[in-house]
Amino acid sequence: SIDMLMPSDKEEDPDVIPEDSSLLTLRIRKKALERREETIIVDRACRQETLAYEMESHAIGKRPDDPGDLVEEGELLLTLNIFYPVIFQKHKDHKPYQTVLVLGSQKLTELRDSISCVSDLQIGGEFSSQPDQAPEHISKDLYKSAFFYFEGIFYNDKRYPECRDLSRTIIEWSESHDRGYGNLQSVKMEDYTFNDLSLKIGFPYLFCHQGNCEHIVIVTDIRIIHHDDCLDRNLYPLLIKKHWLCTRKCFVCKMYTARWVTNKDRLAPEDPCFFCDVCFRMLHYDEEGNKLGEFLAYPYVDPGIFN
Amino acid sequence: MSSVPGLQADCEELLGAFQEADTVRFERFAELWRERRFHTIFYGRIRALERNKLTKKTLELAQQYFLPPYAFQIRVGALYLLYGLYSTQLCQPKQKIRIALKDWPEIQKFQQDLIDSQHYDAAYIFRTLRLARAFHFTAMPKLLNYRTKKKIQENEFKEEFKDPSNRVNSLITNDVLEELMNIHDHYQKMKCLISADKSQPDKALSLIKDEFVVTLKDITLEHQEWQQNRMKLFLNAKETDEISNKREEGPLLESEGSERANALARIKYRSYSAVVEASKSRRHRQVKLESSESGSNYGKSPSRSKKPSRRPQPARRGDSLEIKGEMQVAKETVTRHIGMPIITEEEN
Numbered sequence: 001s002i003d004m005l006m007p008s009d010k011e012e013d014p015d016v017i018p019e020d021s022s023l024l025t026l027r028i029r030k031k032a033l034e035r036r037e038e039t040i041i042v043d044r045a046c047r048q049e050t051l052a053y054e055m056e057s058h059a060i061g062k063r064p065d066d067p068g069d070l071v072e073e074g075e076l077l078l079t080l081n082i083f084y085p086v087i088f089q090k091h092k093d094h095k096p097y098q099t100v101l102v103l104g105s106q107k108l109t110e111l112r113d114s115i116s117c118v119s120d121l122q123i124g125g126e127f128s129s130q131p132d133q134a135p136e137h138i139s140k141d142l143y144k145s146a147f148f149y150f151e152g153i154f155y156n157d158k159r160y161p162e163c164r165d166l167s168r169t170i171i172e173w174s175e176s177h178d179r180g181y182g183n184l185q186s187v188k189m190e191d192y193t194f195n196d197l198s199l200k201i202g203f204p205y206l207f208c209h210q211g212n213c214e215h216i217v218i219v220t221d222i223r224i225i226h227h228d229d230c231l232d233r234n235l236y237p238l239l240i241k242k243h244w245l246c247t248r249k250c251f252v253c254k255m256y257t258a259r260w261v262t263n264k265d266r267l268a269p270e271d272p273c274f275f276c277d278v279c280f281r282m283l284h285y286d287e288e289g290n291k292l293g294e295f296l297a298y299p300y301v302d303p304g305i306f307n
Numbered sequence: 308m309s310s311v312p313g314l315q316a317d318c319e320e321l322l323g324a325f326q327e328a329d330t331v332r333f334e335r336f337a338e339l340w341r342e343r344r345f346h347t348i349f350y351g352r353i354r355a356l357e358r359n360k361l362t363k364k365t366l367e368l369a370q371q372y373f374l375p376p377y378a379f380q381i382r383v384g385a386l387y388l389l390y391g392l393y394s395t396q397l398c399q400p401k402q403k404i405r406i407a408l409k410d411w412p413e414i415q416k417f418q419q420d421l422i423d424s425q426h427y428d429a430a431y432i433f434r435t436l437r438l439a440r441a442f443h444f445t446a447m448p449k450l451l452n453y454r455t456k457k458k459i460q461e462n463e464f465k466e467e468f469k470d471p472s473n474r475v476n477s478l479i480t481n482d483v484l485e486e487l488m489n490i491h492d493h494y495q496k497m498k499c500l501i502s503a504d505k506s507q508p509d510k511a512l513s514l515i516k517d518e519f520v521v522t523l524k525d526i527t528l529e530h531q532e533w534q535q536n537r538m539k540l541f542l543n544a545k546e547t548d549e550i551s552n553k554r555e556e557g558p559l560l561e562s563e564g565s566e567r568a569n570a571l572a573r574i575k576y577r578s579y580s581a582v583v584e585a586s587k588s589r590r591h592r593q594v595k596l597e598s599s600e601s602g603s604n605y606g607k608s609p610s611r612s613k614k615p616s617r618r619p620q621p622a623r624r625g626d627s628l629e630i631k632g633e634m635q636v637a638k639e640t641v642t643r644h645i646g647m648p649i650i651t652e653e654e655n
Contacts, residue, residue, distance in 0.1 A: 022343050024313035024320075029351045045354055053356040060400055201447050223445040228400050 048244050056240050064232035071231045076104030078194055079221040082115055084243065084303070085213050095216075096243030103225075103236050104195040108155050112146055112189065112207070114237040119213040121301045128262075128284075128297035146209035148189060148217070150197050152182055155189040166208060247304035250276035252283070258300050265295035274300060311364050314348070318369060318388065321345065325384040333428040336387040346395035355398075362402040365392055374410055382417060383429050390432050393441050403443040404436070411444070487520045 036043065045053070064070055083097040102111055145163045148155040154167035167186050174181045199205075199219050207215040225231070230238060247257045251273050258274030265273060267283055275283065284292055321339060328335050340346075353361060369392055372385035389404055396402060406414065421430040436442065495517070 023345070023348055024316045025311060025348055026313075026351065028313045033351055045356070049354070049356055053354075053359075056356070056359070221445060221447070223405075223443050226403065226443060227440050228403075 051244065052241065055242060059230035059232075059235055059238055059240075061228055062230040062232050062235065064234065069233040071103060071225055071229075071233050071236075073225070075225040076195065077221075077223055077225050077229065078102050078104065078199075078219055080111075081218045081220055082207065083216040083218075084245075085117065085119065085215055096245065097241075098239060098243060099220075099241035101236060101238040101240060102194055103233065105193050106236060107193050108148055108189045109157060109159065111194075111237050112148070112157060112209075114239070115207065115209075115215065117209065117213060117215065118301050118303045119210050123299040123301075126296050126298060128295055129291060143210050145211070146189075146207070149206040149208070150199060151205075152184055154184065154186045155192060156186055157189045159190055166211060245302075245304035247302045248274050250274060250279050252276075252279040257302055257304070261298050261300040263296045263298075265297075266293045267295065310368065311361060314365060314368055317343075317345075317348065318372070321388065322372060322381055322384045325387075326378075326380055329380075331380055331383045331426055331429060333387060333432065336384060340387075340391055345391060348392075349395065349397045359398055359402060362392075362396045362398050365396075366402060366404050370404055370406070373414070375413060379420075383421075383426070386429060386432060389441075390436055393436065393439075401441070404441050405443045405445050407445055407447055484520065484524055487523070491520050 078101070080100050080102060081097045082100060083095050100111070100114065144157065144160050145166050146157045147165075147167050149167070154171070156165050156167055157163050158165075165186060167184075171184045171186060173179075174184055199222075201219050201222065203218070205217045205219075207217050230236075250256050250258050251269070253276060256276035256278070259277045260275045260280040261272045262268050262275065262280075262284075263272050265271065265284075280297070284295065284297070286292055321343060324339050325336055328339070348365070349358070349362065366389065369385060369388045373382055373389060375382075377385070393401065393404060418430060418433055421427075421433070
C-alpha cells in the first residue's frame with residue numbers, strides 16, 4: 001500500500017555532505033573529511049585498497065557457464081580465516097590471515113588444496129655448487145601429508161600413498177598419559193564434507209602440513225547462500241581477502257624479489273644475504289659457471305610471493 | 308567492531324521521535340525520516356571498500372533494535388529504519404541485513420502479530436524486504452572480526468526503548484487473582500465450619516489478613532500506574548527534582564538521586580502487581596491511535612483486556628495501607644521518582 005517516500009526529488013551528489021544536516025553522523029564525518037583534505041595531498045585508493053576491494057567483490061554475482069556447476073539453494077557458505085604461519089615481529093598484535101569462502105558440500109580436501117602456503121614451495125638443500133638444478137622438487141610434491149583438526153577429530157589427507165598420518169604422534173602422546181584430552185580420533189580427510197562437521201564459530205582449529213607448518217583456522221561466519229553471491233561451484237573455495245606481505249628485495253639491485261639466500265658468504269656484506277637470480281649468478285659465478293669463493297646458497301621463497 | 312561515530316545517536320533520536328509520535332504508521336515514520344533527510348547518512352565521498360564496511364555496520368546497528376526486548380513500537384520503527392537504510396544505501400550490490408537463525412522464530416511471531424493487529428503497512432514493508440532478498444540468514448548475528456580492542460565497548464541502548472518489565476504482570480494475572488479469591492473464600496468457609504460459631508471463624512484461626520486478595524489486587528494496580536507514570540516522567544526528563552515527600556503520610560523513601568532506593572522501590576513493587584487496571588488506563592490512549600489497531604496493547608500480557616471493569620473497591624482504611632497519600636503523589640507527578648508506600652501491619 002505504501003511505497004518509497006524516502007528519496008529526495010532533486011538530484012543530489014552523494015559525495016557532498018549537505019550543509020545544514022541535523023545528523024550527528026554527518027557532522028562528524030564532515031569534520032573528518034575536512035581534516036583529510038588538509039593533510040592528504042592526493043586522495044585516492046592505494047594499491048592495497050584496490051586489491052582488497054577487488055578481491056572482496058570480484059566474484060559477486062558470477063554464474064557458471066555450465067548449469068551443472070550451479071550452487072544449489074540452501075547451500076551453506078562458510079567463511080574461514082586461515083592464518084599465516086610466518087611470525088614476524090611486526091605481526092605481534094594482528095596476525096595476518098587470508099579469508100576463504102567454502103561451500104558446505106565441498107570436501108575438506110578441496111580446501112586443503114586451495115590453501116597456498118609459502119612453505120609448500122620451499123626447496124630443501126644447499127645448491128651453491130649446482131645453482132641450475134635448484135628448482136626441482138618443491139616441498140609440496142615431496143611431503144604431501146596434511147591434516148585438519150576439528151573438534152577432537154583429525155582429518156588426514158590420505159589420497160596419495162606417500163601421505164602419512166601426521167596425527168598419529170599426537171594421538172599416541174595424548175593417550176600415553178592421562179593428559180585430560182578426550183578421545184582423539186583420526187579419519188580420512190577425503191571422506192568428509194563441511195556439512196558433516198560440527199563447528200564452533202570463532203574457535204581456533206588447526207591445519208597442519210609439511211609435518212610442522214601449522215595454520216590456525218577459524219570459522220567466522222556460516223550463512224545460507226544468497227542470490228547475489230557467486231554461484232559458480234568451480235570458483236570455490238574462494239579467496240576474498242589476503243594479507244599483503246612486503247617482499248624482500250635483492251640486496252644488490254633492490255628491485256627484484258629475492259630468490260637466493262646465502263650464508264657464510266665472503267662476497268656478501270651481511271649474513272644472511274638475499275639476492276635475485278641475476279645478481280646472484282653475476283656475483284658468485286664467473287662466465288664458465290665456476291663457483292667463486294666459499295659460501296652456502298639456498299633457494300629462497302619469499303612469503304610475499306602470493307601477492 | 309568499531310562503531311560508526313554518531314550513528315547510534317542519530318538512530319536513537321529518530322526512533323525516539325517515532326516513539327513519541329505514538330503511532331506505528333509508516334507515513335509518520337516517513338515524515339520523520341524526510342525531516343531529517345536520513346538517507347544522506349551514507350553521503351560524504353566514501354570509497355567503495357569503506358562504504359561497504361560502513362553500510363554493513365549501519366545495518367547491523369539498526370538490526371539490533373528490531374529484536375526483543377525492545378518495545379513493540381520501537382521494533383516497528385526499527386523495521387522501517389531497516390527498510391529505509393536498505394533502500395537508500397549506495398553500495399552496489401546492496402549490503403544485506405544479517406539475521407541470526409535463533410532470532411527467526413521471534414521475527415516470524417512478530418510478523419504474525421503485525422498481521423493479526425492489522426498493521427498492514429508494516430507487514431507489507433517486511434514482505435517487501437523478504438522479496439527483495441534483503442536478508443542474510445546467518446548462524447550468528449554479528450560478523451566476527453579480530454581486533455584487539457583496548458576495552459570492550461558495551462552498547463548501552465536507551466532504556467525508554469525497552470519494554471517495561473512485565474514480570475510482575477505476568478506473575479499476577481487475572482486468573483491468578485481469581486483463583487486466589489476462590490481459595491480464600493473456600494478457606495474462610497472451612498474455618499467457619501470447624502469453628503464453634505458457624506457464622507464466622509474462630510479468632511484463634513485468623514492467621515492471615517482477610518482482605519489480602521483485594522489488597523493484593525489494589526497494590527498491583529498501584530504498581531501499574533506507578534510504572535506508567537514513571538515512564539512518562541522519564542520521557543519528560545526535564546522536570547526539576549522536587550521532592551514533595553514532606554507532605555506524604557507515612558514514611559516514603561527519599562527519592563533524591565539514590566539509585567539504591569529506586570532499585571529497592573522497584574523490587575518491592577515487583578512483589579505487588581495487577582493486571583486489571585491496564586486496559587482502563589490505556590483506553591484513553593487507544594482512542595488516539597488509528598482505528599485499524601486492535602484494542603490490546605503489545606508488550607503487555609493479553610489477559611489484560613479480559614477484565615475491563617475494576618473489582619469493587621473496598622473502603623479505604625487508613626490504617627491498613629498508606630497508599631492514599633502515594634496516590635496523590637502519583638497524580639501530581641512532579642517528582643522524578645515516586646517513592647514507595649510502606650504497608651503497615653494490620654493489627655487484629
